[in-house]
Amino acid sequence: MSLDTLVLPAVADLASPRAVSIPDIDLGFDKPRAQTRVVVAMSGGVDSSVVAALVQAAGYETIGITLQLYDHGAAVKKQGACCAGQDIHDARRVADRIGIAHYVLDYESRFKEAVIDNFADTYLAGFTPIPCVRCNQSVKFKDLLETARDLGADCLVTGHYVARVAGPDGAEMHRAVDRARDQSYFLFATTRAQLDFLRFPLADLPKPAVREIAAALDLPVAVKPDSQDICFVPNGKYADVVAKLRPGAAEPGQILHLDGRVLGEHAGVIHYTVGQRRGLGVATGEPLFVIRIDATRRAVIVGPKEALAVREVVLSDVNWIGEHVDGEDALDGRAVLARVRSTRPPVPGRLKIGAGWSVVLDAPEEGVAPGQACVFYDPAHGGQRVLGGGWIAATDLTDPRSS
Incomplete structure (x- = not known):
């Protein structure tokens, strides 16, 4: 694409108030x-x-x-x-x-x-x-x-x-x-x-x-x-849309601390996301965050911020558009820059190919939520090339207090 000024009939016919540099689109x-x-x-x-x-x-x-x-x-x-x-x-x-x-x-x-x-x-x-x-x-x-x-x-x-x-x-x-x-x-x-x-x-x-x-x-x-x-x-009221589309599907449940204590009740897991701090409706004298959501048990598990640390991200439905390889196994250990949220910068990690795909991060990331995407970038040339990605199916939550 060049930024040379074009003088094409299609543009000239428009009543442009001033001369403009129009990119020449070469497809x-x-x-x-x-x-x-x-x-x-x-x-x-x-x-x-x-x-x-x-x-x-x-x-x-x-x-x-x-x-x-x-x-x-x-x-x-x-x-x-x-x-x-x-x-x-x-x-x-x-x-x-x-x-x-x-x-x-x-x-x-x-x-x-x-x-x-x-x-x-x-x-x-x-x-x-x-x-x-x-x-x-x-x-x-x-x-x-x-x-x-x-x-x-x-x-x-x-x-x-x-x-x-x-x-x-x-x-x-x-x-x-x-x-x-x-x-x-x-x-x-x-x-x-x-x-x-x-x-x-x-x-x-x-x-x-x-x-x-x-x-x-x-x-x-x-x-x-x-x-x-x-x-x-x-x-931005996601829960309202879910409640309208699935009336009665959001059932109440318990808010549990990581240590097993019952801290309160909630009106449905649709009101919570991993990493959330505000609006939990419970107080223990310490800042609490949503660590994970167990929809099967209708439980919202909360804990301290450091408990959000994630080192391994388990993926589903992976799409690879990087270099051609002879089988997925060839990508095991491949260095990538992994982006776990649209608002986060890519961070270093490595692909782990076994029964499925996962990414092992060099350093823990907080607030990695199942349902979001993990997108891979090539560490070469500043991470400019997109290598693919997958849906976050689960995370290996590393509670530093247990190490």
Whole structure:
């Protein structure tokens, strides 16, 4: 991608208030751009809108697709979300502004089954889900990608902040230049085949530059706020959504100290997550944190902060997109940088391959919650390349007092 100013008819037709440096998007095909069909996933936000404008400005045959994922009016009333209500309207306005075909596809039933229902069931099982990963994994990069192929597209383009880099063994996933916006953690489940078909034009752009382009091209979403939290969860109240989806499923139980003492009762495990300190409703004279959740016993186990220390993370449904190897056993002991939360930096560790996959961390990490993801990065070159990841199924909790 170069940052040379383009003077293309598609851009010149827009009433830009000033000259602007427009990135020339090269999607890497050996044929004329006008004969290259590109589907752009348009959520109605500024990132995907700028991507659509840049792809169209670069001369590709551009088709915008917006997914309606839930009934914004009937299900939840939340502003700043994506893929419903006002956001669909905004995507349509952007498509009209830049002059591309735009379609809205009803994926509501698929989204409910693959994402919303999974979210509720995962919480009830005592885990802490990441619905954004499930959405990318099951809806956007599976169903939408297949739809793009059905339309004869050469690739699917999204506004994610992540990089696709051509490597010696095929396409690689790398972290975005803007580390504050990097979304590689949420895309760890992307397969090699999907990565071959995907393109991410925002990899080299910081967010302020994206907004500058949107303003220069007079896109109607240039100053639209970024979406916050989970799109179908109003006001961040996860437990309310679970209770609505699974009425009566959240049963009360006991709050137990690590030493076995019964400290109180709770109204349902859905109100708690590993590492939580506030709102426990118990007091012993010492700071207490949720250490683990035993949904089978309906028990919330609490203890001191140091009891949150985790050295080994047990994984399920691992997706490996690193170097090609002859069998999983070849990765046993492989050094990685492991990221156990989207808000945490990657930390050193090693893969452990036995009956299943796990990561043994060089130093303990606190607040590692089953249901979250553990994403692997290559320690070489500053951890830029994404090697894959898996879902955290269990943790080896190391209580320093027992050592």
